[in-house]
Amino acid sequence: MITTVVFDLDGTLLDRDTSLIRFVQDQYDRLLLHDAAVDREVYVRRFVELDRRGYVWKDQVYRQLIEEFALPLPWDTLLTDYISEFHQHCVGFPNLYAALDSLKGKGIKLGLISNGYGEFQYNNIKGLGIEPYFDIIAISEWEGLRKPDPRIFANTLSRLKSKAEESIYVGDHPDNDVTASRRIGMKGIWKRDPYYDPDFAKDGEITDLLEIMNYLQN
Numbered sequence: 001m002i003t004t005v006v007f008d009l010d011g012t013l014l015d016r017d018t019s020l021i022r023f024v025q026d027q028y029d030r031l032l033l034h035d036a037a038v039d040r041e042v043y044v045r046r047f048v049e050l051d052r053r054g055y056v057w058k059d060q061v062y063r064q065l066i067e068e069f070a071l072p073l074p075w076d077t078l079l080t081d082y083i084s085e086f087h088q089h090c091v092g093f094p095n096l097y098a099a100l101d102s103l104k105g106k107g108i109k110l111g112l113i114s115n116g117y118g119e120f121q122y123n124n125i126k127g128l129g130i131e132p133y134f135d136i137i138a139i140s141e142w143e144g145l146r147k148p149d150p151r152i153f154a155n156t157l158s159r160l161k162s163k164a165e166e167s168i169y170v171g172d173h174p175d176n177d178v179t180a181s182r183r184i185g186m187k188g189i190w191k192r193d194p195y196y197d198p199d200f201a202k203d204g205e206i207t208d209l210l211e212i213m214n215y216l217q218n
Contacts, residue, residue: 002216004162006111008171012191015091023089038069058082087127099209100133111136118142148180174200
């Protein structure tokens with residue numbers, strides 16, 4: 001019997017690709033980046049390329065964009081705006097709230113583990129409006145540990161008073177999420193992402209978040 005479900009954030013609950021595009025388009029318009037000699041969609045596409053799905057911090061992204069497009073603002077101004085405004089554009093995947101409501105309705109304990117900067121990621125969680133669903137939220141900067149370190153999973157389960165064999169972890173990254181959680185005895189469920197090769201060991205996979213309900217009795 002499953003008593004606990006722990007989620008990743010980016011790419012699992014937060015549709016980061018859509019959120020990022022919405023933010024970059026808005027930042028371009030708000031900060032008059034059209035004064036630079038760069039088309040809006042060209043700028044957005046290049047930002048997404050340099051961002052590398054969130055694995056490159058934005059100071060480097062903005063420095064490169066300024067070099068390429070002669071933007072009219074310094075990189076630190078753009079970075080500060082990113083940190084303060086990104087959460088306004090956060091979009092969840094379909095059935096995010098329905099899935100969390102269903103899990104809570106069954107008395108399932110909920111946790112969230114995310115790599116990233118503490119305040120930034122926490123603001124994104126609040127931007128989605130999902131903070132109240134979770135019994136534990138663990139963000140790598142605040143924990144002093146990053147996935148795939150097994151200790152961040154073990155520490156979260158300890159705080160939840162949950163056993164690994166009664167817990168599911170749901171994430172989009174094959175190594176950081178699925179393999180790492182399985183290493184401590186959790187059931188690792190993959191939130192499918194076409195960016196990754198699907199041929200790896202896992203305990204199940206979902207496309208829609210509501211599909212997690214199918215694994216509660218396993």
